[in-house]
Amino acid sequence: MAIWIVYGLPATLQAEQTLSDDAVDQLTQNVQNELNARQNTAQSTDELFPGATVAIALPDGRVMGFATGFADLEKTIPMPVEARMPAGSIGKTFVAAVVLGMVADGKLDLDDSVARWLGDEPWFERLPNGGTMTLRHLLNHSSGLIDHVFDEASGFANDFRAQFDPDHATDALEPREFVQYALDQEPLFRAGEGFRYSETGYILAGMVIEKAGGSSYYDELDRRLLQPLGLMQTSGMNRRAFTGLVPGYAPKARALFGSPYKVADAGVFAFDPSLEWTGGGLVTNSQDLVRWAKALFEGRAISPRYLDEMVNSIAQPEQGRDAAGRTFGYGLGVNVVGTSYGTVYRHGGFFPGYNSMLVYFPDRGIAVAMQINADATKIEEHIDAMLRIIMGFFSEAQ
Numbered sequence: 429m430a431i432w433i434v435y436g437l438p439a440t441l442q443a444e445q446t447l448s449d450d451a452v453d454q455l456t457q458n459v460q461n462e463l464n465a466r467q468n469t470a471q472s473t474d475e476l477f478p479g480a481t482v483a484i485a486l487p488d489g490r491v492m493g494f495a496t497g498f499a500d501l502e503k504t505i506p507m508p509v510e511a512r513m514p515a516g517s518i519g520k521t522f523v524a525a526v527v528l529g530m531v532a533d534g535k536l537d538l539d540d541s542v543a544r545w546l547g548d549e550p551w552f553e554r555l556p557n558g559g560t561m562t563l564r565h566l567l568n569h570s571s572g573l574i575d576h577v578f579d580e581a582s583g584f585a586n587d588f589r590a591q592f593d594p595d596h597a598t599d600a601l602e603p604r605e606f607v608q609y610a611l612d613q614e615p616l617f618r619a620g621e622g623f624r625y626s627e628t629g630y631i632l633a634g635m636v637i638e639k640a641g642g643s644s645y646y647d648e649l650d651r652r653l654l655q656p657l658g659l660m661q662t663s664g665m666n667r668r669a670f671t672g673l674v675p676g677y678a679p680k681a682r683a684l685f686g687s688p689y690k691v692a693d694a695g696v697f698a699f700d701p702s703l704e705w706t707g708g709g710l711v712t713n714s715q716d717l718v719r720w721a722k723a724l725f726e727g728r729a730i731s732p733r734y735l736d737e738m739v740n741s742i743a744q745p746e747q748g749r750d751a752a753g754r755t756f757g758y759g760l761g762v763n764v765v766g767t768s769y770g771t772v773y774r775h776g777g778f779f780p781g782y783n784s785m786l787v788y789f790p791d792r793g794i795a796v797a798m799q800i801n802a803d804a805t806k807i808e809e810h811i812d813a814m815l816r817i818i819m820g821f822f823s824e825a826q
Contacts, residue, residue, distance in 0.1 A: 446488045455821050460494050462817050466810050467496040479507030480800040483714035485722050487793035493715050499674035512672040512713045513799045515784045516777025519708035524567050524761025528734040529652045535640045538564040545636045556615035565619050566629040567760040570743035572615035573626045582609035589686035603705035606631050623743050627707040634706030645706055657723050662712040665701040670711050676781020680804040691781035714797040721788040721795035725773055739764055769819050783807040
């Protein structure tokens with residue numbers, strides 16, 4: 429797959445893509461109308477779409493925020509533009525960036541054997557491909573490990589469900605315990621010779637970060653990324669209560685894991701959300717997400733050398749093609765997608781009660797994020813509709 433890497437837009441391109449105030453007003457109206465229409469239409473179908481936020485970061489850095497529907501269906505509270513929600517696996521982009529920052533500091537090497545850092549763990553010899561997998565394999569999902577969250581044989585779903593059984597309630601699951609679900613299993617393939625999305629691999633990456641850094645993952649994240657970049661609405665999910673957190677509705681997680689249907693109320697989660705940890709593990713909002721995409725993919729979060737590693741470390745350059753003809757590859761914490769708009773960097777996120785999507789266009793300097801406070805939505809269709817309007821508008825504006 430050909431990849432066009434743009435670390436910072438040339439001044440001439442930024443000038444060409446800077447919109448007048450009138451044009452921004454028209455774009456705002458078009459996006460808001462489409463967002464409202466999609467939320468209204470969903471109410472007449474079987475899709476649960478309580479509310480959503482959308483944010484756009486323009487080439488010149490301006491950020492636009494939108495909201496539709498309800499934050500709380502029962503209380504009929506409108507969705508605020510600044511609403512915070514879990515971002516699910518979009519958090520993997522942050523994990524990969526922390527690793528790459530540590531590589532730049534000389535604390536890690538992408539081709540370090542995982543055994544170098546975790547080989548003294550009592551369970552390590554039982555880890556599939558433990559002796560051959562590297563940090564790079566963990567980050568681009570080429571380790572050969574299962575995904576403990578959605579592997580039916582792993583036992584994770586039953587253990588998670590037990591937390592909500594009043595007759596057999598158990599303690600909250602500890603993220604580092606999740607490695608146990610992969611132990612003593614046959615690897616899916618030899619390390620580096622396939623692709624299978626794996627939450628388990630990212631839990632191991634988190635353990636490596638903490639061993640090499642000598643501090644918690646969330647401390648490293650705050651120090652290296654959140655504080656320097658001013659991402660003040662983004663926090664590690666290591667507690668239950670968050671200012672600005674809106675309720676989430678979880679028909680999918682209730683069916684899979686027996687979670688509550690309404691997973692948060694009055695800013696407090698109904699269960700301990702820390703179980704996601706380095707599989708995602710962040711509460712944020714759409715506006716912070718697009719600011720993050722701009723900082724990451726324009727070379728302000730990590731240096732250009734390591735951004736190059738992030739988007740080019742694809743084990744199988746054409747891992748898939750969907751019905752729309754898009755090609756997919758997975759680098760270090762990011763999907764690299766070939767679309768009719770050109771190459772796109774993106775990541776989706778599922779967390780009980782929420783769906784999120786983040787998209788960045790490297791040849792335009794445009795980032796778009798969407799979050800919905802339900803977990804069984806058609807978020808791919810909804811954000812694609814947003815992108816058609818946004819990218820079409822910029823094409824017409826040239």
